[in-house]
Each structure stands twice: as C-alpha cells, then as structure tokens.
Amino acid sequence: MTQGQPVEEEPAGIRLRVLSYNVHGQRDDTAALAAAVRGAEPDVVIVQEGPRRFRWRHKCAALADRLGLVVAGGGLPALGNLLLTSLRVRVHRTWYRQFPLTPGRHMRGAAFAECTVGRARFVLAGSHLSTDAAERPGQAALLKEDLAAVRLPLIVGADLNENSGGAAWRTIADGLTDTAVAADRSDRCTYPCANPRDRIDALFVSPQIVVTDYDVVDTEQTRRASDHFPVLVDLLLPVPLAHA
Template sequence: MTESSGVPLRVVSYNVHGQRDDAAALAAVVRGAAPDVVIVQEGPRRFRWRHKSAALAESFGLVVAGGGLPALGNLLLTSLRVRVLATRCQQFPLTPGRHLRGAAYADCVVAGGARFTLAGSHLSTDPAERPGQAALFKRELDAAATPVVAGADLNEGPDAPAWATIARGLTDAAVAADRADRLTYSCADPRRRIDALFVDPRITVVDYDVVDTPQTRRASDHFPVLVDLLLPVTG
C-alpha cells in the first residue's frame, strides 16, 4: 500500500520504568523517533501527576492526550498532527495485596482525515490476574467505533492466554512485519517479547522495530516499540 491509499501514523509504545533511569536518554530516544503518538506505560500516577505528565510530554516534544492517575500510569501523548476528540480511563478490579492496573483510551483524528482509537494498558505481573484484565481491556477495544491502535506491556509473551485474548481479531504489528523475534525486555538481558502493538486489520503495518541502542538501554528497562502505520481514511 502506498501513502496515497492511507494516512501515515508513527507510533511508539514504551514502558518508561517510572522515569527512574536516564531521563535525558529517554527524551532523546522519543524525540529521535519523531512519533505522532506515544503510548506510555509506567507514567506519572502519584503526587503532582498532571505536572509530571505535562513535563514528560514536553521533553518528548508532544502534548498530553489522556491517561495518568485515572488510568493508573497509562498515558497517551500526541503530536500536533493528531486531534483528540474524547478520552476515557479504566481501572481494573483490585486484588488485595496487588498493584492497581488500568488502561487509557482516546478517540483521535490525524491530519489527512483518518479517525482511530488510541489505547494503552499495562497488565499485572500476576498470571492469575492477567486474563481477567485482558478481557476487560479487550471488551473496550472491541467496542471502539473507529480502528484501534493499542499498545501494552502485557507482562507475558505471545504464547500466553492474556496475550491471546487481546490479539484476537487484531493484527500483531511484529508478526505482520515478520519481526516477532525482536525481544522487548529486559534491556539488561533481553529474553522476552512482552510489549506489543495491536492494530485493526484495516490498518496497514508499514514497518516495525524494537529500538535497541546504547541510548535505549540507559533510558528504561524496556525497549521502545516503534511502528509505522497507514490508517484508512474514515468518513
């Protein structure tokens, strides 16, 4: 497909490790990718989270679209190419003794006339919790009125049940680009692909990369997922 038959969108999905690593490297990594949208996991969610979210977005050259504390650290950032029409947040039921988890959603339109639903989530490290959280996230994705672009840290690989739930009916961007062998975690010792980008089948995956450089190894404990898409023009 050529760009004339779709609207380009560059996406980064990135677990930023609570910004506990090299903040300058983190900002440089994202700015260097020049994305239209960034789906952040482990973004600001505590004291002064609005200010911290805005500062993170500014360091990336982007603006806050939605998420943050109400989405329990899932944050959606956009460039000025993308107009945000509506946002919503989701919190998954709390299992006593565990961390709260959730998701963020934004209804967007990108310059060129393509509407899409941007979504991000971060599932539990507990395998007993993940399937239920995945089902709740998937229910919202299935209900979206426009083509979905969903990034997540699933805390499990493609052969596990929560991953299968979310992937059902969607395109795994890594598989579409024949790069499912690219591992996302951990930067210190890459062994697993637990970070993913899923898209509506109407969306074309042009390119996919897991950015492994000395800079990304300083920026977080996860590598960023960088994907180029072509969105269908919607009426």
C-alpha cells in the same frame, strides 16, 4: 484537546508513527529517554508506567514537554497509562478503565483516546497488565470488552507482562493484527534491556490499518532509558472515501 495540523494524504492512507514504551517510572536516565523518543519522531507515544501519584498532572505535562509532545490523556485516572501526541493529531475525547484491585498488588488500568489525523479517525488505547499470571487473564478480558466496543480503527499499545503464547496475550490479540508478526519481526525481544529474552511489549492494530515498518529500538540510549525497549511502528491509516 490538541489542534491538528494539515496532513497530506497518500492514495493508500495517512502515515502515522507510533511508539509504545514502558518508561520504568522514569527511574533511569531521563535525558537518554528524551533523546530516544525525540530521535524516533513519533506522532503518538503510548506510555506505560507514567506519572500516577502526587502532582501527576504536572508530572505528565513535564514528561510530554521533555519528549516534545502534548498530553492526550491518562495519568492517575488510567493508573499510569499515558497517551501523548504530536500536533499532527487532534484528540476529541478520552476515557479510562481501572481494573479491580487485588489486595497486595499494584492497581492497573487503561487509557483510551479518540483521535483524527487528517481525515483518518482512530482510537488509541494503552494498558499495562499485572505481573501475576492468575490476575492477567481477567484484566485482559475487561480490556478486550472495551476494545470490542470501539467501532473505529484501533491502535493498542501494552506491556502485557507475558509472551505471545499466554492467555492474556491471545485475548487481546484476537481479531487484531500483531504488528511484529505483520512485519515478520516477532523474534525481536523487548525485555529486559540488560538481557533481552521476552517479547512482552506489544502493539496491535485493526486489520484495516497497514503496517509498513516495525522496530524494537535497541540503542545505547534506550538501554540507559528504561528496563524495556520501545516498540516503534509505522502505519497507514484508512481514510473515508470522498463524497462525489
């Protein structure tokens, strides 16, 4: 659990900067990865392909430290999905989902964390769906069950391994705001860095969360750091009305 720091509220809500990033198992330039994330100054990083095997706790903590953040949850229980936060964010509880294993395929899952920043309470979720088109819709349906059970505002970052027309994408997006569409930037591709042609990395939020900015961070650093570009989104979180 992390201890939140004082947060200033604005009339429209509380600002939160979120980065969703498939880090390619840290198999690329890790110095560039650290510099890119630190330079973005996020409050939250939703990681796909984070540590999930031998000494995974140590590796998750080392990655968080390298990025200037702390571990909220994830790693092995979420099969490589990892949630990192700054000290602005207080983490209250975490839980996980592991999708059924298909023989010959990598196990996939999801990580969840209930958080607050100031008086704004929300749930973070991160997932990475299968590269197999036949397997993805079932995983998306299970993930959607978990998301639908949440009664707080949601922030969902995921590598869906398909573009926005796909069945799995439509399942996850149903009832949520696609932040790229909200910012009129759905033409920005996230994969692969060498020749960007697909938008398979997404960040969705509940309708009551306001999207104030969206970017696919395409820089010299991010091209060295992973085979995916990170998605960086600025949000305004709703806060409960003060009691009279």
